[in-house]
Amino acid sequence: MSVTTTTDGRTGAESAAPATAAPAEHTPTPTGPTSAVGPGADARPSAEVIRAEEAGLAHNYHPLPVVIARAEGCWVEDVEGRRYLDLLSGYSALNFGHRHPALVQAARDQLDRLTLTSRAFHNDRLAGLAEGLAELTGLDVTLPMNTGAEAVESAIKIARKWAYEVKGVPADRATVVVADGNFHGRTTTIVSFSTDPVARDGFGPFTPGFRVVPYNDLGALEAAVDETTAAVLVEPIQGEAGVLIPDDGYLAGVREVTRAANTLFVADEIQSGLGRTGRTLAVEHENVTPDLVLLGKALGGGIVPVSAVVGRRDVMRVLRPGEHGSTFGGNPLAAAVGQAVIGLLRTGEFQERATRLGAVLEANLRPLVGRGLLRYRARGLWAGLDIDPAVGTGREISERLMARGLLVKDTHGSTIRLAPPLTIGEDELTEAIGKVAETVAG
Numbered sequence: 001m002s003v004t005t006t007t008d009g010r011t012g013a014e015s016a017a018p019a020t021a022a023p024a025e026h027t028p029t030p031t032g033p034t035s036a037v038g039p040g041a042d043a044r045p046s047a048e049v050i051r052a053e054e055a056g057l058a059h060n061y062h063p064l065p066v067v068i069a070r071a072e073g074c075w076v077e078d079v080e081g082r083r084y085l086d087l088l089s090g091y092s093a094l095n096f097g098h099r100h101p102a103l104v105q106a107a108r109d110q111l112d113r114l115t116l117t118s119r120a121f122h123n124d125r126l127a128g129l130a131e132g133l134a135e136l137t138g139l140d141v142t143l144p145m146n147t148g149a150e151a152v153e154s155a156i157k158i159a160r161k162w163a164y165e166v167k168g169v170p171a172d173r174a175t176v177v178v179a180d181g182n183f184h185g186r187t188t189t190i191v192s193f194s195t196d197p198v199a200r201d202g203f204g205p206f207t208p209g210f211r212v213v214p215y216n217d218l219g220a221l222e223a224a225v226d227e228t229t230a231a232v233l234v235e236p237i238q239g240e241a242g243v244l245i246p247d248d249g250y251l252a253g254v255r256e257v258t259r260a261a262n263t264l265f266v267a268d269e270i271q272s273g274l275g276r277t278g279r280t281l282a283v284e285h286e287n288v289t290p291d292l293v294l295l296g297k298a299l300g301g302g303i304v305p306v307s308a309v310v311g312r313r314d315v316m317r318v319l320r321p322g323e324h325g326s327t328f329g330g331n332p333l334a335a336a337v338g339q340a341v342i343g344l345l346r347t348g349e350f351q352e353r354a355t356r357l358g359a360v361l362e363a364n365l366r367p368l369v370g371r372g373l374l375r376y377r378a379r380g381l382w383a384g385l386d387i388d389p390a391v392g393t394g395r396e397i398s399e400r401l402m403a404r405g406l407l408v409k410d411t412h413g414s415t416i417r418l419a420p421p422l423t424i425g426e427d428e429l430t431e432a433i434g435k436v437a438e439t440v441a442g
Contacts, residue, residue, distance in 0.1 A: 041069055046079055062395075064402050064409070071098035074424045076407065084407045085432055087420045091239070091409075092271045092382075095298035096344055097421035103301035106340035107333065115333045119325060125335035132342035133310050136280055137293050141316035143309040144330030148270040148296035149185025151307040154324060155233070155266050155292050156189065158309065160209075161318040163230035167262055174230040179215035183240030184233070184268055196240075216246040218253040225257060231264035231292075232257070236282035239271035242415040243377045243384030251286040258291075264315065270296040270307070275345055275422055277380035278355035285379075291315055301341050306334040350422045354380035360426055361418070364433035372440025381422055387414040391440050404435045 042049055046067040069079045074097055077083050089095060096103060110125070117123045130142040143158070145151050156176060163169040178184075180195040191199050192206035200206075211229075213220040215238060225232065236251055238244040251267075258265040267290040272282035274295065279285055281293065292315065296307035309316075328334070344350060358380040365376045365383060374386040387397050394410025401408055401416075408416050420429060 042067075042079065044079070049079065064398060064407065066402060066407065073097045073099075074421045074428060082405075084402070084405050085420075085424075085428060087406055087408045087418050087432060089419045089421050090302055091297065092274075092276050092419050093297040093300065094302040095275055095422050096301060096341070096350070097423040098302060100301060100344070100423070102344060103303055103337055103340050106336050107301075107303050110333050110336035113332070116328065116331045118327050119330060123330075123332045123335070125332040125339065126330045129308075129330070129335040129338045129342075132339055133295070133308055136342055136345060137295075137310045138289055139293060139310045140313035141311055143311075143316065143319070143324075144334070145307045145309070145326050146305045146328050146334070147185075148294070148307050149187050149190060150326065150329070151270065151294040151296055151309050152184045152190055152233075152268060153187055154309050155231070155294055157324060158292065158311070158315065158318060159231035159233075159264050159266060161323075162264065162315050163228075165318050166314075167230070169228050169230065173228050175209050175211055175226075175228045176230055177211045177213060177221060177224045177232045179221075179234050179238070180212050181215050181238050181241040181244065182233075182235060183238070184235075215241075215244060216250055218250060218257065221254065222257045225261045225263055229261060229263045231266045233266040233268065235268045235272060236285075237272045237277065237379060237382070239382075239417070240411060242386070242412055243379075243382055243417055245377050245379055249286070251283055251288045255288045255290070264292060265290040266292040266294065268294045270294055272382075274298040274341065275350040275354055275380075276382050276419065278351055278358055279380075280345055280351060282379070299338050299341055300334065301337050303337050304334050306338045308338075353422050357381055357422075357424065357426060357429055360429055361433065364430060364437075368437055368441055372437075372442070381418075381420055381424070383418040384411075385416050385418065385436075385440075387416065387440060389414050397439060400439045401436065404439060406432055406435055 049067045050065060066084065067079050068076045070077045074086055075083055076086050076098065114123065129144065133142045134140055143154055145154055159176060160174045163174040164171060178193045182194065184190045186199065188203060189207040191203055193210035193212055194200045195212060211224045213224045221232065232254055234254060255265055267283050269281050274280065283290060292309055292311040294309055299308065300306035358378060361381060361383060362378045365378065369375060372388055372391045374388050377384045387394060394414050394416045397416055398408050398410045408418060410416050
């Protein structure tokens with residue numbers, strides 16, 4: 001496993017157990033939002049809001065005990081007015097920060113015109129989204145959806161149909177090769193090929209047709225591909241697994257294996273894409289163009305859920321009217337925000353910031369190895385930190401950082417992920433990692 005170093009905005013593991021701890025009591029940072037309470041806000045104190053959530057919501061999440069009421073740029077504010085620097089970015093859904101002015105304006109303008117037609121009719125925003133995504137990815141045709149899991153499910157359907165109609169795989173025998181440690185969503189089909197028992201156990205019977213191989217193992221992947229293989233589906237960087245970065249040449253190798261076997265290469269860029277790693281897409285680090293690219297999270301700018309399958313025209317044409325759809329997929333509001341996101345990425349400014357600030361991030365993380373960190377992995381403004389268990393669990397470290405005014409989230413025991421908004425300032429980033437150092441190294 002290799003460790004890679006690598007604006008128009010404001011610079012300034014989920015588990016079932018409920019949260020019960022009290023909110024953090026750190027000194028408010030003099031930057032960020034100035035008032036948490038506004039029209040329609042819940043004026044109850046944090047502890048009461050948390051108790052109400054525990055009573056009224058399914059316990060499928062274990063949030064940190066902070067109740068966020070307002071946000072701007074890289075900063076959020078809780079109901080008591082305490083400010084925190086957001087180093088999670090909604091699992092990369094907030095690559096451009098909270099309430100980026102260009103994205104908010106795009107949404108406001110569209111709200112005044114048209115929000116939903118369904119795909120029973122055309123609308124005047126969707127063609128522009130498709131054109132922008134083709135430009136962004138170097139591919140041809142877009143299937144608009146809403147959530148990341150919907151994009152993954154759609155890609156699986158497209159790949160299977162392509163296998164039957166184009167590759168000639170016998171009916172109902174198509175297979176999809178995936179990597180262990182994957183995280184592609186929470187639907188029953190997707191958890192059927194998860195290797196995480198928390199995501200999988202208790203949700204069977206499972207959907208057949210998937211072959212799981214070790215991540216970052218080209219030999220195992222090549223051995224699993226045969227005449228029934230419709231697609232190889234991988235994350236260029238595994239986010240939920242702890243920001244696992246494959247060896248140089250792995251993605252190019254996947255491309256060659258799939259091309260030689262007349263099999264589709266499907267890249268899940270839902271977390272890794274749209275500027276996060278210093279490129280528009282993470283596959284660009286190896287100059288690879290997959291057959292299908294899956295986008296989501298940051299495509300909606302943290303405002304609306306937007307996802308998409310973008311692919312080769314000859315592959316996408318296997319879908320015909322009535323065979324797949326979504327009432328909200330490609331709605332005008334989503335398309336308007338998505339186009340604004342594409343506009344931000346078109347200049348390359350955010351990709352450059354992720355590269356430059358990623359070098360700052362790594363320079364500040366490197367001295368912590370052996371001083372509270374066992375290791376770290378980083379690419380662009382994305383890092384996975386393996387905490388020395390003697391220092392604390394990932395959850396405990398997340399709570400300690402919250403008390404210092406930083407919001408992160410743990411995954412898989414002693415690992416925490418850092419994914420600050422790409423609008424973060426260098427001084428803010430350096431100060432934040434300083435607080436990480438104080439927390440893990442003492």
